[in-house]
Amino acid sequence: MPSCVRFFQAKFGVLAVVIAAMLASTSLLGETQAAAANVPAPGEDIVLHGVITAEKLGKHEMLPFTVPAGIERMTVELISPGFQKGMYLTAGLFDPQRYRGEGRSVFTVSTVDATGPYLPGPIVPGTWRLAIGYNFVAANAKGEFTVKIHLSKQLDLEHYKVIRSKAGWYKGDLHSHTGLTDAMCKSQSGADVPCPPSKLFEAAAKQKLDFLAVTDHNTAATFNEIMQAQLYYDQMLLIGGEEITTVKGHANVWGTEGFLDYRVAESGFTANDLFDQAHKLHALVSINHSYWPYDGRCPGCGWGWEQTDFSKLDAIEIINGYHEHGSWFTPPPGNGVPFWEQQLARGLRPTGVGGGDEHRAGEQLALHDGVGIPTTVVYARELSQPAILEGIKAGHVFVQVTGPDGTPLYLSAGSAIMGDAIVAEAGKRVWFKMTTQEFGQAKLRLLVDGIAVNDLPAVQQSTAAEVNCLYDWLSDGKRHWVRAELDSADGDPITLTNPIYVNWGQ
Numbered sequence: 001m002p003s004c005v006r007f008f009q010a011k012f013g014v015l016a017v018v019i020a021a022m023l024a025s026t027s028l029l030g031e032t033q034a035a036a037a038n039v040p041a042p043g044e045d046i047v048l049h050g051v052i053t054a055e056k057l058g059k060h061e062m063l064p065f066t067v068p069a070g071i072e073r074m075t076v077e078l079i080s081p082g083f084q085k086g087m088y089l090t091a092g093l094f095d096p097q098r099y100r101g102e103g104r105s106v107f108t109v110s111t112v113d114a115t116g117p118y119l120p121g122p123i124v125p126g127t128w129r130l131a132i133g134y135n136f137v138a139a140n141a142k143g144e145f146t147v148k149i150h151l152s153k154q155l156d157l158e159h160y161k162v163i164r165s166k167a168g169w170y171k172g173d174l175h176s177h178t179g180l181t182d183a184m185c186k187s188q189s190g191a192d193v194p195c196p197p198s199k200l201f202e203a204a205a206k207q208k209l210d211f212l213a214v215t216d217h218n219t220a221a222t223f224n225e226i227m228q229a230q231l232y233y234d235q236m237l238l239i240g241g242e243e244i245t246t247v248k249g250h251a252n253v254w255g256t257e258g259f260l261d262y263r264v265a266e267s268g269f270t271a272n273d274l275f276d277q278a279h280k281l282h283a284l285v286s287i288n289h290s291y292w293p294y295d296g297r298c299p300g301c302g303w304g305w306e307q308t309d310f311s312k313l314d315a316i317e318i319i320n321g322y323h324e325h326g327s328w329f330t331p332p333p334g335n336g337v338p339f340w341e342q343q344l345a346r347g348l349r350p351t352g353v354g355g356g357d358e359h360r361a362g363e364q365l366a367l368h369d370g371v372g373i374p375t376t377v378v379y380a381r382e383l384s385q386p387a388i389l390e391g392i393k394a395g396h397v398f399v400q401v402t403g404p405d406g407t408p409l410y411l412s413a414g415s416a417i418m419g420d421a422i423v424a425e426a427g428k429r430v431w432f433k434m435t436t437q438e439f440g441q442a443k444l445r446l447l448v449d450g451i452a453v454n455d456l457p458a459v460q461q462s463t464a465a466e467v468n469c470l471y472d473w474l475s476d477g478k479r480h481w482v483r484a485e486l487d488s489a490d491g492d493p494i495t496l497t498n499p500i501y502v503n504w505g506q
């Protein structure tokens with residue numbers, strides 16, 4: 001199983017290159033003559049030390065260091081006594097060709113993204129320089145500073161922010177767009193213009209989503225926007241992704257900033273190669289709105305690559321946006337369940353997910369292509385990017401078609417929850433438990449291999465907070481998938497769970 005969990009141990013060990021004292025021979029305005037010493041040994045961070053004295057006030061000290069080839073990301077930390085102790089320093093960054101920015105004491109820079117004031121761009125090999133600015137040194141103040149420079153051969157972050165540290169069910173949207181590609185909204189004067197990413201983030205926050213994956217078409221440009229916005233949205237996880245958009249199908253990729261080739265053809269670079277390249281980068285892949293046409297009615301929208309190896313898929317978008325009866329592409333009412341069930345019937349286990357496919361930053365809420373409509377609810381060990389992707393890969397997911405305020409539906413069998421596999425030999429009884437809320441005229445269904453059981457008990461264990469329905473199922477020892485669904489009186493899905501897989505190892 002391709003892991004969606006990144007390995008966080010630093011590729012470069014704890015620092016060992018300590019270059020102290022050398023700065024004693026450094027000119028305050030020029031560069032140290034000891035540049036050759038600031039070359040990291042393989043696997044080591046670069047560490048620079050310096051002395052702060054009042055005489056240095058207002059000056060900039062240029063500290064060179066060598067960046068080898070093959071580096072994708074640089075993370076710098078300047079540790080100094082600080083303003084409170086009368087010593088405030090700044091860190092400017094110059095690569096071998098250009099100035100990259102100044103203004104933070106802890107920052108990261110990569111090809112794709114960079115902390116606030118710093119410019120993203122290639123980490124070119126050669127001599128880089130850090131400009132230590134002595135912005136404030138009080139009279140008679142004296143101290144030391146340390147700079148740690150961590151060089152990573154991995155473009156993706158090694159450490160992801162944890163928004164919430166407790167395990168639970170988290171609500172989000174896995175498919176959305178900004179005006180960096182084709183999301184449009186009204187300008188101040190009412191013109192249709194590319195919609196700034198901030199409008200999307202704000203719309204998602206208004207929906208009280210726990211996470212939002214931003215999946216612009218064939219570009220990593222969104223990642224830098226996310227890096228800046230995540231500081232403000234400290235209760236909503238922003239996940240960078242791309243919707244790989246080909247002439248015969250769209251697929252979301254979540255979990256890497258690396259280059260993803262979109263130039264799929266029947267021969268040459270195939271859809272299977274597309275999936276493989278995403279997995280090599282530890283990302284997850286999901287086919288979007290597979291059931292749409294891909295001809296002139298909606299060029300490229302549906303999935304039409306004939307040689308697709310569906311076993312390479314991690315997920316399938318079973319609900320895209322919200323489509324009423326009689327609207328475009330219905331029936332079925334805007335859902336990709338049959339396509340998903342075809343894969344389940346073949347013994348595959350792609351996780352069914354939803355995607356709002358937001359293109360209007362919430363202007364059309366509700367119920368068309370709204371951010372969070374549908375809402376994908378994921379059980380994760382914490383609210384962080386690796387944990388959410390882990391939960392999706394595990395199938396610990398249900399989809400609320402009408403959005404974050406929709407009706408939840410949990411499926412379990414003993415300690416197994418949706419997405420898990422159980423073993424039940426022939427003749428064994430399994431209790432499947434569906435837990436939801438009061439659902440009025442809606443219909444609760446339990447489906448075995450896609451077919452609703454016709455003897456679901458009317459007797460339910462209810463409390464004010466939840467409604468439970470238990471179904472006593474007799475195993476025949478064969479392979480099955482069992483999922484639950486809450487449907488409206490008209491038969492449209494309201495909430496869908498992922499299956500519990502029975503005897504799947506056989």
Ligand SMILES: [Zn+2]
Nearest residue numbers: 175177243357
């Ligand atoms: Zn899309």
